Each structure stands twice: as structure tokens, then as C-alpha cells.
Amino acid sequence: MIVVAPTNSPEAIQVRLAEGRIPRFGPMLMLFARPALLLVGQGITLLLFLHLSVPNPTVAIRNWSSVFGTLIDFGCLGLLFWLTRREGIRLRDLIGFVQGDLKTDIPLGLGIFIIGAVAIFGGGMLAQLITYGRLHVVFPEFTYIRTLPLWAILYSRVVWWPIWSATEEMTYNGFALPRLIALTNSRWLSVVMVSFFFSIQHSFLTLAGFQFGLYIFLTFIPLTIVMELLYLTIRRLPPLIVAHWLMDLSSVLFLVRIG
Numbered sequence: 001m002i003v004v005a006p007t008n009s010p011e012a013i014q015v016r017l018a019e020g021r022i023p024r025f026g027p028m029l030m031l032f033a034r035p036a037l038l039l040v041g042q043g044i045t046l047l048l049f050l051h052l053s054v055p056n057p058t059v060a061i062r063n064w065s066s067v068f069g070t071l072i073d074f075g076c077l078g079l080l081f082w083l084t085r086r087e088g089i090r091l092r093d094l095i096g097f098v099q100g101d102l103k104t105d106i107p108l109g110l111g112i113f114i115i116g117a118v119a120i121f122g123g124g125m126l127a128q129l130i131t132y133g134r135l136h137v138v139f140p141e142f143t144y145i146r147t148l149p150l151w152a153i154l155y156s157r158v159v160w161w162p163i164w165s166a167t168e169e170m171t172y173n174g175f176a177l178p179r180l181i182a183l184t185n186s187r188w189l190s191v192v193m194v195s196f197f198f199s200i201q202h203s204f205l206t207l208a209g210f211q212f213g214l215y216i217f218l219t220f221i222p223l224t225i226v227m228e229l230l231y232l233t234i235r236r237l238p239p240l241i242v243a244h245w246l247m248d249l250s251s252v253l254f255l256v257r258i259g
Contacts, residue, residue: 007093008174009235013182016087024183026083027176031197033079034171037072038204044068058207062142063259065205066156066164066252073167080175094174095166096236109242112230116243119222127218131211140208147259156252165244172198172224173231173240191228198224 006012016022043063045068049057077091082089127137148156172194180190199220203213231240 006096007089007233008096008178010178011183012177016089017182017217018177021087022182023083023086026086027179027183030076030079030083030171030176033076033192034072034168035197035204037075038069038201041068041071042204042207048070055066059141062140062206062208063146063148064152066146066160066256067148067152068200069164069205070160073163076167076171080170083175089168094170095238095241096174101236101238101242105222105238106234106242108234108239109246112227112239112243113246115226115230116223119226120219120247124219126222127215130218137215140179140212143206143208143212145207146256148256150258153252153256153258156256157249161245161248161252165248166241168198169227169237169241169244173228174237177228177231187232190224191232194228195221195224198228 013022017248045090046057049060049116054060081091084094125135128137176197177190177194180193181187184190199217202220203216206216207213227240227244231237
């Protein structure tokens, strides 16, 4: 009996790479795409705020990442669709969804969520000490607690997080990481590269100065490394997406209020 490797397995990726079906620029394109698209999204939103004469628009824009963020997701999904088509695979092949595995994916996702919460909490404390030299820092306005009108809160709590979480996992773990490993023949170099871009992307969500951006970057490094290593262990995205959903849903449930 011939056993066919899963479409996004290391073996299948190596075969497509040898056949020239995986463009060598693809993984780096996706690593740069989200930070670049976030800057574009910030710019478009800022221009709209200036046109509408919103008071202090460069500060007000910090509230709106969970609204304009969906534009970034659509841009990334478009690029992923194009790149996977070039490989001859489907976009959903990056996820590795198997219906019968749902009964284990959800509990595993809950466990990963707990691990991730510990990683980001510890990372945040260490990042405060490195960046600010102390704990219990008072952060810039609208960087953690954000205020939005009711319609934008409903959008953030219903639409934004399911798309954002899944797209991040597909971009960094489903697509970029395994292909970088195939291209570089180095698991740890690939993990470091992906973690850098996965973490720095979060600094672009809320532009509030270099110091805060560095703090956010350092905060997310432990979490992104943990998520990548877990992906390389289980080689499937659904449990990671479940965990990521819980993280992002928690942020819009507890850190966004009506303003």
C-alpha cells in the first residue's frame, strides 16, 4: 500500500521545492506582508480620520486595529491563495483540517491557550523590565484599553478575531515556517526568522513610539516561539487556531470598551 504524505508535510514540501513549484521568495514575502500591510492599513485609516477631522488622529487610530485589521487579513489571504495555487495545492491544505480530529483538537487548543497565556504573561513582565526598567508601567493612551463605538465593538467581537487568528496561523506557521525550513535546511534559523516577524507585526498594530513598540515586540517573542515549536511537533493548525481564537477573543472582550 502506498502512503501519500499530507500536502503540507515536510516530505511533500521538499518534493514541490525540488520540482520548482515553490517560489523561493514566497516565505519571505509572507513574513514582510503583514507588517507592510499593517502600515498601509494604518495610513488609510489615518487619512480617513484627517478627512473627518477626528481630534488627535494619531492617538485615536490606536483604537481601531481590530477594525482595519481585516483589510490586512484579506491582503494576506490573497497572497496565500496566489502562492498555494503556484504550488498546486489549496489554501485549506495549509490548515490540515481533519473532521474526525475535532474531538482532540479542541481540548488540545485549550491546553495550548493556557501555555500561551503563561508565555505572554512571562514575556510581558520580562519585556517591561528590559524596556522600562520596572514593572507596572503606565502605557500610552489607547494601547491596551481601547475605546470604540458600539458598531465597531460588535464588529471586533464577531468578525475580526476568527479571521485574524486563522490568517496569522496560516501565514506564519502553516506557510512560512515549513517552507523556510525546506529552503534553509535549518529548523532553528527558520524559527528565529518567523518569530522575529510574527512578534514585530504586533508592534505595528499600535504605533505608540519606539519604546512601546520594542516592549510589544519582546512580549510576543516567547509566545511566537512556543507556537512555532508546537506546530512543528503536531504539524496541524486547528489546535493552534483554537488557542489563538481564545487569545484574540479575550483581548476584544476584556480590553475594548464603548467610548
